[in-house]
Amino acid sequence: MFQKINYKVLIIILLAGFQTAFAQKKDENIGTEVINVVKSYTPTISDAFKVKETPTLDDEETAKKEVIKYHIFSFPVASTFTPEKGRAAAVDKTPQEHLYNNYATLAFGTYASANAELFLTHDLNDTDFVAGMLRHQSSQGNIKGVKLDDKFSDTGLDLTYGSKQDLYRWNVDLGYQNQVYNWYGLPQYFGNNLSDTDQKDLINSIDPSQTYHNFYIGGNIATSDSFFEKAALKYNRFWDATGSEENHLTFKPTINLGVKDYFFKLNFTVDYLNAKFDKSYPLDFTVPLTTDYSGESSNLILAANPNFQLLKENLTVNVGAEITYLSLLKSSYNGVEGDTKGKLFVYPKITAAYKIVGDLMIAYAGAEGGLKQNSYREFTNTNPFLSPTQLITPTDSQYDIYVGLKGKLSNVVSYNVRGSFLNEKNKALFGANPYTQDINNDAYVNGNSFSVGYYDVKTVSLFGELKADFSKNVAFGINGTFASYNVKSSPEAWNLPQLKLGSSLDVNITPKWFAGANVFFVGERFDFQEDQSFTVIGSGKQTLDAYFDANLNVGYRYNERLTAFLKANNIANQAYEKWLNYPVQQFQLLLGASYKFDF
Secondary structure (H helix, E strand, O other): OOOOOOHHHHHHHHHHHHHHHHHHHHHOOOOOOOOOOOOOOOOOOOOOOOOOOOOOOOOOOOOOOOOOOOOOOOOOOOOOOOOOOOOOOOOOOOOOOOOOOEEEEEEEEOOOEEEEEEEEEEEOOOOEEEEEEEEEEEEOOOOOOOOOOOOEEEEEEEEEEEEEOOOEEEEEEEEEEEEEEEOOOOOOOOOOOOOHHHHHHHHHOOOOEEEEEEEEEEEEEEEOOOOEEEEEEEEEEEEEOOOOEEEEEEEEEEEEOOEOOEEEEEEEEEEEEEEEEOOOOOOOOOOOOOHHHOEEEEEEEEEEEEEEEEEEOOEEEEEEEEEEEEEEEEEEEOOEEOOOOOEEEEEEEEEEEEEEEOOOEEEEEEEEEEEEOOOHHHHHHHOOOEOOOOOOOOEEEEEEEEEEEEEEOOOOEEEEEEEEEEEEEEEEEEEEOOEOOOOOOOHHHEOOOEEEEEEEEEEEEEEEEEEEEEEOOEEEEEEEEEEEEEEOOOOOOOOOOOEEEEEEEEEEOOOOEEEEEEEEEEOOEEEEEOOOOOOOOOOEEEEEOOEEEEEEEEEEEOOOOEEEEEEEEOOOOOOOEEEOOEEOOOOEEEEEEEEEEOO
């Protein structure tokens, strides 16, 4: 059967065929044309039109919102739910150590030595308190090779009454100290011109004992909200067994006028000292010593120090000066009156510190000076073998220029390095007295005592220190100082070492056991001594060898109150001389205990 033909499809096919045939025929006679290009094609972009976010409504009428009114009916709903209370997680805490207000220490050791301390404090009420401390240290001596008695003792009592108010605090101090020493350092050549019997009789005739007494009373007051910042007042009366006496009074108030980051202070000083000595040192040993050969020094220092401090972020600067007036009220020695004219001094008081890298690196520098009031008491604290025949005069520290760097190498290690140049006039240096064999047979005239001489000294020094707290159980420190001296009118800086080193270590081995060690090294020093005939035999410049001293201690905490300890001093067993002809005690042991308590 024949299918039905679709005429519409047939007609379309025929028309497409005619069109194709016509086009091909036209292409065969396309010909040529000339086109002139006026300019190059420049494309352009038409403006874009942003669709508005808010469309325009073309509605002729906008429907109005219906107002809906409603009411809420509240009524209680019973609930039986009870939330469980939260509990904080338990944390293991180390119990805080109880701090006791009082303690007592007692120890005994070799050379028949004893050491005792008692400290008491008590709060009278919320603001007032009282405190006191009694201390004693003694040894019966018996140093090898020493011909005279070499025992010593040091006993002191300090009392304090204080009050802490909201706007101020104050305290009053009272104390007494008794010290007994012996001039046991006879020269090696002592009595060499005598027979053994006469030498022994001469030594037995010497009573080398010397006793020092000191009484003091003073007080301090400080405020927290006043231009009057603080003040300190202190009076010392010092005397010895030979009739020497000294009165020393100081008063130091401070006024603070600081505002915000700027601080302006006024520091004042009133310093009065009077020292009397019944005798002066005999250079002519054929003349008996009388009160005609006494000495007296009376000095008054008045000083004002205006100081301006600037604090800016990492920089702290103090700029000031000290204006000092010295009145020499009395200056006599060996029957000769000295100059008593007043003098005026001006000293720099400038310091600066800059944090280069926070607390890790801090650079600091300064230029400071001042007039130092020397005293017989301070001299004997440094060298107890001084003869009671001194002339006391102040030291003019013209300037001390220094630069340094301090900070932290890590969280547990800190450091400090410093270099300085110090210029002093009338610097006090200790020197051995000559051997005179005074006819009064005073114990200190046998070449076994020292006097103070005053020299102009320039000192260049370098100091370095490292401290490390590796943990709460281990602490270590080491320091050293090197100094170079230039002394006018003297070949040496008498009894001053060029090198000093020190180190310490403290360890908590367990909660019960602890230990510590400290060592120090003092370099070579020089002294000068003459014999009674002023010959070269046994006289001239003397060299004191450098020495090394090491000390150890170990302790056991029986409980929080009671602790036992053992100390070993000079474990190298050296008989070194700290002062000329004065050997120290060698290896020493001290065993004791400390007990803490409350009332």
